[in-house]
Amino acid sequence: MPYSIEHENDHFARSYEARLLMSRNLISELPRFLGRHPSSLLDIGCGDGVLLEVACNHGLRCAGVEVSPNLLAKLRARFSGRAAIASDVNMLPDGMYDVVTLISVLEHVHEPYHVLRAALSRLVPDGVLLVNVPNSAGIPARLYGPRWDQIEPLAHLYYFTARTLSLMLERVGLRVIRRFTMTCRMDLARHDMLSSFRRAAYWLEMYLGTDLGFVAQR
Numbered sequence: 001m002p003y004s005i006e007h008e009n010d011h012f013a014r015s016y017e018a019r020l021l022m023s024r025n026l027i028s029e030l031p032r033f034l035g036r037h038p039s040s041l042l043d044i045g046c047g048d049g050v051l052l053e054v055a056c057n058h059g060l061r062c063a064g065v066e067v068s069p070n071l072l073a074k075l076r077a078r079f080s081g082r083a084a085i086a087s088d089v090n091m092l093p094d095g096m097y098d099v100v101t102l103i104s105v106l107e108h109v110h111e112p113y114h115v116l117r118a119a120l121s122r123l124v125p126d127g128v129l130l131v132n133v134p135n136s137a138g139i140p141a142r143l144y145g146p147r148w149d150q151i152e153p154l155a156h157l158y159y160f161t162a163r164t165l166s167l168m169l170e171r172v173g174l175r176v177i178r179r180f181t182m183t184c185r186m187d188l189a190r191h192d193m194l195s196s197f198r199r200a201a202y203w204l205e206m207y208l209g210t211d212l213g214f215v216a217q218r
Contacts, residue, residue: 005070012048022182023051026130027058030099033178033215034128038098042122044089044115045105049075056082063097065089089118097122101130103182106165107156116172120218128217129174132182135212137161150210162212174216182211 012019031037041055046064048071055062062083066072075085086092100119106112119129134150135141136159141148150156160168166176 008068008070019050023054027054029180034098040097041099042092042097043101044119045102047071049078051101051103052079052083063092092122094121095124098124098127099130103132106131107133107158110157112158113168113172116168120172120174123218125218128215130213130215132211132213133160133165135210138210140210160212165212165214169214169216174218176214176216178215180213180215182213
């Protein structure tokens with residue numbers, strides 16, 4: 001079930017600052033994930049284009065895919081001449097991107113296997129795919145159970161654990177090489193007990209929180 005225009009606009013406005021910080025963190029980590037400095041990035045499900053904006057500002061050749069007509073029109077106006085914007089990943093060429101990202105996308109699609117296959121096809125031979133989804137085996141999911149805020153029956157069609165996501169990536173021909181999180185370091189900078197635990201887990205690469213991220217390579 002698609003979100004309403006009002007819901008989309010409200011979500012992206014309320015979450016902008018946190019997503020901007022997370023996007024900057026992610027782009028800064030790409031050389032470590034890829035093993036070299038990337039020159040190109042494709043963001044599938046790019047939303048309002050925050051990650052694309054940060055990537056463009058770092059000098060990457062960028063492309064984005066978005067299915068929402070509301071967001072698509074804004075993206076094309078915003079990135080005219082700066083990034084290729086498409087409504088379907090199959091409109092973009094194969095084997096062209098060092099990095100392909102699927103951030104908060106796979107849980108929404110009807111056929112995640114086919115989306116991963118299409119993403120894989122767009123990578124250069126040594127490129128990396130970054131997939132991030134809600135972590136249905138994380139501590140928040142276990143604590144809250146059916147009250148977990150990521151349970152959205154009309155919007156989240158699939159729920160992943162580290163095992164199920166890694167098996168799906170392997171099935172399409174990708175090898176998981178590391179974990180990552182989109183956890184906002186602004187939240188990690190707080191000084192309460194929970195944030196101290198999150199901070200320790202973050203630096204130890206114990207990803208037990210709301211999101212689950214994999215870096216995968218051919």
